[in-house]
Amino acid sequence: MDITVKTAEQLRLTAEEFELIKQKLGRLPNFTELCAFSAMWSEHCSYKNSIKWLKTLPREGKKMLVKAGEENAGLMDIGDGLGVVFKIESHNHPSAIEPFQGAATGVGGIHRDIFTMGARPIASLNSLRFGDLRESKTQHLLAGVVHGIGHYGNCFGVPTVGGEIYFEDCYHTNPLVNAMSVGIVKKGETISATAAGNGNPVFFVGSATGKDGIGGASFASANITKESIEELPAVQVGDPFQEKKLLEACLEVIQTGAVVGMQDMGAAGIICSTAEMSAKGEVGMRIDLDKVPTRQPGMKAWELLLSESQERMLMVVRKGNEKAVLEIFEKWDLPCADIGEVTEDGLLRFYMHGQLEAEIPAHELVLGGGAPQYDREFQEPKYFEKVKKFDPNSIGVPDDLKKIGEQIVSIPSIASKRWISRQYDSTVGAANASTNAAGDAAAVLVKGTRKAIVMTTDCNSRYVFADPYKGAMIAVAEAARNIVCTGGQPLGVTNCLNFGNPYNPEVYYQFVQAIKGMGEACRRFDTPVTGGNVSFYNQHPDGAVYPTPTIGMVGLLENVNDKMTLDFKEDADLIFLIGKSNNDICSSEYLHKVHGVEHSPAPHFDIEEEFQLQQKVATLIQKGIVESAHDVSEGGLFITLLESSFLNELGFNATSSLSDIRKDAYWFGESQSRVVVSVKAAKLDEFKKILGNHPYEKLGIVTDGSVEIDGMNWGNINKWKEQYDTAIEHLLAGSETESALSSL
Numbered sequence: 001m002d003i004t005v006k007t008a009e010q011l012r013l014t015a016e017e018f019e020l021i022k023q024k025l026g027r028l029p030n031f032t033e034l035c036a037f038s039a040m041w042s043e044h045c046s047y048k049n050s051i052k053w054l055k056t057l058p059r060e061g062k063k064m065l066v067k068a069g070e071e072n073a074g075l076m077d078i079g080d081g082l083g084v085v086f087k088i089e090s091h092n093h094p095s096a097i098e099p100f101q102g103a104a105t106g107v108g109g110i111h112r113d114i115f116t117m118g119a120r121p122i123a124s125l126n127s128l129r130f131g132d133l134r135e136s137k138t139q140h141l142l143a144g145v146v147h148g149i150g151h152y153g154n155c156f157g158v159p160t161v162g163g164e165i166y167f168e169d170c171y172h173t174n175p176l177v178n179a180m181s182v183g184i185v186k187k188g189e190t191i192s193a194t195a196a197g198n199g200n201p202v203f204f205v206g207s208a209t210g211k212d213g214i215g216g217a218s219f220a221s222a223n224i225t226k227e228s229i230e231e232l233p234a235v236q237v238g239d240p241f242q243e244k245k246l247l248e249a250c251l252e253v254i255q256t257g258a259v260v261g262m263q264d265m266g267a268a269g270i271i272c273s274t275a276e277m278s279a280k281g282e283v284g285m286r287i288d289l290d291k292v293p294t295r296q297p298g299m300k301a302w303e304l305l306l307s308e309s310q311e312r313m314l315m316v317v318r319k320g321n322e323k324a325v326l327e328i329f330e331k332w333d334l335p336c337a338d339i340g341e342v343t344e345d346g347l348l349r350f351y352m353h354g355q356l357e358a359e360i361p362a363h364e365l366v367l368g369g370g371a372p373q374y375d376r377e378f379q380e381p382k383y384f385e386k387v388k389k390f391d392p393n394s395i396g397v398p399d400d401l402k403k404i405g406e407q408i409v410s411i412p413s414i415a416s417k418r419w420i421s422r423q424y425d426s427t428v429g430a431a432n433a434s435t436n437a438a439g440d441a442a443a444v445l446v447k448g449t450r451k452a453i454v455m456t457t458d459c460n461s462r463y464v465f466a467d468p469y470k471g472a473m474i475a476v477a478e479a480a481r482n483i484v485c486t487g488g489q490p491l492g493v494t495n496c497l498n499f500g501n502p503y504n505p506e507v508y509y510q511f512v513q514a515i516k517g518m519g520e521a522c523r524r525f526d527t528p529v530t531g532g533n534v535s536f537y538n539q540h541p542d543g544a545v546y547p548t549p550t551i552g553m554v555g556l557l558e559n560v561n562d563k564m565t566l567d568f569k570e571d572a573d574l575i576f577l578i579g580k581s582n583n584d585i586c587s588s589e590y591l592h593k594v595h596g597v598e599h600s601p602a603p604h605f606d607i608e609e610e611f612q613l614q615q616k617v618a619t620l621i622q623k624g625i626v627e628s629a630h631d632v633s634e635g636g637l638f639i640t641l642l643e644s645s646f647l648n649e650l651g652f653n654a655t656s657s658l659s660d661i662r663k664d665a666y667w668f669g670e671s672q673s674r675v676v677v678s679v680k681a682a683k684l685d686e687f688k689k690i691l692g693n694h695p696y697e698k699l700g701i702v703t704d705g706s707v708e709i710d711g712m713n714w715g716n717i718n719k720w721k722e723q724y725d726t727a728i729e730h731l732l733a734g735s736e737t738e739s740a741l742s743s744l
Contacts, residue, residue, distance in 0.1 A: 007031065011038035017372060032350070032358040036632070037270035040275055043536050046371035053515040061528035063491055072113040072193055072264060072682045073181075073532020076492050078457040078556050081187050082446065084453055085119040088127075088180035088496045088552035089671065090535035095177040099144025103177050104152040105238040105310050109180040111158060112264040115247050116313060118254050119183030122429065123444045126163040126179050127457040127496065129552045133174030133412045133731055137166070141175050142420075148181070150423040155240035156247075158307045159432050160424035162442035163457055168410045173540040178496040178533075180552040182446040182455055184446055191254055193263035194284065195277040195316045195342050200260055202274075202285055202340040203322075205329055206246045206312035208295040209269075212237045214306045242311040242334070250313060258321035265312040271305040273314035274348055278714045279360035279369050284347040287340035289357065301357035302349060306679070308568040316342060333653060356552050376502055378509040382414040386599035387466055392585055395595055395664050402714050404594060405638050408668060411593050414635045415727035431594040437647060439486035440631055445560055452560040454488030456553055460634065461546035466587045467602035468513035472549050474602065474672055476521035477610045479553035479635060484614045485629040485675060487564040487621050488555030488556065493522055493533035495551055500544020502536045510547040518549060524607055525614075527553060564621045565742065566630035567647035568678050573627055573702040576687070577637065577653060579613050580676035580695040589634050590668035604671035615671045616694050625683050632674040637668040638709070640676045641699075642720055645707075651717040653708040654700040667709070677704060 008018035021029050021037050028038065043049055059068035065075040065083050073087035114121045126149060131138040140216040153160045158181070195202070211435060253259060261281070263273040270292070274285050289304045299307075317325050322338060329336035343349075348365075350358045364370030381487060384440025398404050408414060426432055432444055442457040458479040464471030480490040495518065522529055532552075538545045557563055569577075585591045586600045620626045632640045640654050656666040676699070679687050700708075707714040714720075 008034055011035060013038050013041065014138045017041060019469045020372060024370055025360070030358065032302040032305065033360055035306055036271045036360055037360060039271055039306055040365040041371050045268050045272060046367050047534055048372050049374050049375050049536065050511070051367060052375055053512055057529040058517060058523045059528055060524065061492060064528060068529060069531050072116050073192065074492055074494055075117065077187070077529065078446070078451060080449055083187050083190070084491070084554055085114050085117050085183040085185055085186050086181065086456065086494055086530060086552065086554050087113050088178055088550065089533040090498060090540055091177045091179065092174060092535050093499065095145055096174055100142045100148040101146030101237055103145040106177055106179040107149055107152040108156070108238045108240060108243050108267040109264070109266050110179045111156065111243065112266065113251055114181045114183035116191065116193065116262050118189050118251065118265045119185035119656065120251065121158045121181050121183040122453070123182045124158050124160045124180065125442065125455060125457050125552065126160070127176070127459065128163065128165045129171040129176035129461070129545070129548060130167050132169055133167045133728070135172070139645055139732060145175065145177055146420050146423050148475065152238055152240045152430070154425040156244050157428050158185065159426045161426055161432050162455060163368050165417050165420065166461065168461070168546060170540055170545045174538045174545055176458070176498050176538065176548055178274055178456055178498070178550050180445070182453060182554060189254065190693040191262050193277055193280065194261040195261055195281040195283050197316070197318070197342055199343045200342045201317050201322055201338045202287065202317050202342060203247070203315040203317050203325060203336060204292050204312065204339045205315055205336045206334060207239060207242045207309060207310045208293040208335050209299070209304060209307050209312065210295045211299065211303060211307060212309055214303055214308065215272045218731060237701045238310045239665050243696055245334055246311050246313065249329050249334055253325055253328045256324050256651065258324050260316040260318055262313055262315045265314055267308065269305065270314065270652050271571065275362045275365040277314065277316065278346070279366045284343040284345045284349070284362060285340055286343055286349045288352065289350055289352050291337050291339040293335035293337050298381045301352045305350065314631045320737065327518060341408070357529055376508045376551065377505045378512050379505040380509055383599060387601055390586070390600040391595070395585065396592065397664050401663055401667060401709065402712070404590065404664065404668065405714065405726045406723065407594055408590055408635050409642065409724050410638065412725040412728055412731065414589055414639060418725060419729050437567055439563060439565050440482035441486040441488065441555070443486060443557055443560065443563050450559045452557040452563065454483045454555040454557050456482045457550055458482065459548055461548040462587050462592060464510070464514055464549060465546040466600060468510045468547055469517035470602045470605055472514035472517035473521040473607060474524065474605050475549060475551045476518055477605070477607065477672065478529070478631065479551045480525045481525060481610070481614060481631045481675070483553060483555035484618050484633050485564060485566070486557070487562050490525055490527045490531070490553060490555045490558040493527045493529045493551055493553050495529060495549060497532065497534045498545065498548040499536055499539050500539050500549065502545060504544065507544045514547055521607060524611055541560055545707050564629050566644055567628055568644045568650045568652070568702045569627045569648065570701055571650060571704045573678040574681060574684065574695055575699040575701060576677050576679060577656060577674060577699050578616060578677060578691065578694070578696045580609070581658055581661055581666055581697065582669065582671035583665050584669045584671040585665045588636060588668060588670040589635065590666070591663065603669070604674065610673040612694060615676065616691055617675050619690055620677065620687065623690065624681055625687050626677040628678045630676050632676060634670065636668040636670050637676070642724065644676060645717045646721045646724065649705055649717055651673070651703040651706045652700060653703050657697060706737070
């Protein structure tokens with residue numbers, strides 16, 4: 001075999017892709033050029049195995065201000081001349097190898113996607129998945145990831161306001177670390193990631209370049225193995241204080257009018273930013289790599305191109321405005337260098353000390369240009385046979401439901417995450433409207449207005465494992481439901497699609513069906529997909545992780561004073577369940593964790609039921625009829641009632657009035673499209689009038705602290721709260737993880 005082909009395969013390019021590169025260049029590529037194609041044609045950058053299906057998602061909406069995928073993040077109109085910018089991305093592979101830096105640089109990278117558009121980040125969220133929390137490896141990963149998120153976010157000065165954490169065995173080897181950022185920008189002041197203007201100078205701004213993160217995009221496009229630790233240099237190293245300065249400098253330089261276009265140097269570093277900006281503007285660039293500020297001597301051309309050192313931007317500046325740009329970055333004590341210029345011929349030419357190192361048409365490197373696109377084979381997974389065979393009647397109804405409730409409230413995926421979330425600064429910026437009383441989604445003020453942005457991340461991956469189509473629909477529906485229950489109107493979606501190896505037909509089936517389900521739900525809720533991230537190759541020794549299409553959704557609350565919270569307010573308020581109870585224990589935490597059943601269908605879900613539910617709940621909140629609203633999700637109705645009681649130390653007296661539904665399904669089942677609300681007796685008639693024929697049932701009343709189920713006293717709410725709050729702490733008691741996080 002030709003040595004160059006071997007080199008291509010070592011760079012994770014196939015022999016067929018190597019031949020395609022030769023065809024596009026009309027010659028053999030040199031090593032530097034081959035490195036460029038390796039990074040840009042990786043799954044992480046090119047979406048070569050996913051783009052066909054991503055294009056089927058709804059990508060247009062009346063409030064969208066830029067087309068889906070057109071910029072670094074989604075941008076939607078919120079009125080008053082303002083837009084909300086938002087995006088979610090994964091940093092799974094780096095976090096599996098070096099959890100602190102992997103998570104920290106994931107946070108830093110997603111914030112740069114926001115302020116590179118000219119927006120100021122106002123909030124951060126995350127969606128995390130780990131293995132069995134009792135195992136030392138999971139504890140090590142958890143401690144590192146939480147420390148990384150807290151360190152970067154707290155130092156950078158953006159509050160972490162929400163998120164989710166699940167613990168499942170399949171994430172033992174490959175945790176999922178998805179980070180979301182939300183920002184605000186004035187309409188007309190956004191910056192595009194586009195190069196334009198022949199002769200306009202190209203500036204490198206931000207931290208100096210080192211050898212950290214080289215090959216990171218390619219590393220993220222392969223399975224994690226025992227040898228992956230050897231790829232530690234592919235993990236980036238972050239500096240949140242540098243990023244804070246970079247944020248302020250970039251926002252200041254934008255105001256001068258000197259910036260033509262700007263892009264974050266994230267995955268694949270300089271080669272990605274130069275290629276994507278040039279291809280989008282249908283121009284080329286001449287770049288002198290020896291002018292790039294470095295922190296390590298003797299870096300080679302290919303290292304400079306592929307380095308993913310953090311806190312860096314590529315900026316195209318209007319000719320004649322160089323001095324203004326240099327002065328601003330000098331003021332902020334940040335490296336800033338004129339490293340080249342825009343050209344008209346569409347070619348990227350990279351020089352080192354005057355010698356041409358690489359010459360590549362920009363168009364041939366990028367998604368939507370010359371990057372290959374594949375149509376992968378898929379087939380229904382064999383484990384579906386086990387899912388279809390599940391018989392709920394094989395599970396006997398326990399006699400002691402209180403004991404079951406005590407088990408469920410202590411499951412790590414359900415129990416309070418306060419031990420983790422307290423490591424994050426949720427109040428910096430003084431705009432978090434959810435610190436005193438939480439809703440189902442986080443709400444952050446838009447300063448200078450009465451508005452708030454409502455935001456959430458959601459995905460129950462076990463539902464998606466059981467039924468990828470329905471499970472992905474549920475993820476979208478729950479995100480919208482959480483926003484509605486907080487008083488907001490859902491606006492749009494960003495997604496982080498975490499799946500296994502796309503070359504496995506069963507994994508690819510999960511991906512395809514999840515995309516179809518997500519698309520249908522987004523169309524029904526009028527929440528277009530503005531962009532996001534695909535993360536394949538998330539594997540454990542026995543196969544893929546659960547398919548996890550995480551939904552990041554934002555909504556608008558016109559008046560923050562109308563925000564709805566989930567907590568019961570006063571003793572004797574009436575408690576209602578809006579929606580229909582079902583005889584359903586499928587894919588519930590109860591069935592999976594208490595009975596050990598791995599394979600069962602997804603819980604009941606009907607998209608029209610869900611849509612009507614959200615319409616009714618929105619009307620009740622808008623008219624001030626309900627005192628609280630909290631959706632039924634993991635753990636079922638009983639956990640929802642507990643969570644609504646904790647804040648004000650109130651209790652509840654609730655009764656299951658439906659004789660045709662088994663008791664464990666009624667209290668612990670997770671059938672969808674249900675919301676628990678509390679209502680003043682004086683507003684009962686109006687409550688019933690608004691609901692009309694929509695299914696609902698009276699559960700009982702709020703009490704002064706006692707918990708009663710079906711006439712039986714289950715103790716005081718403080719007992720349940722203590723168990724809920726301390727379950728994870730007790731599980732980790734005495735571990736290195738507890739010591740590590742408690743010292744932060």
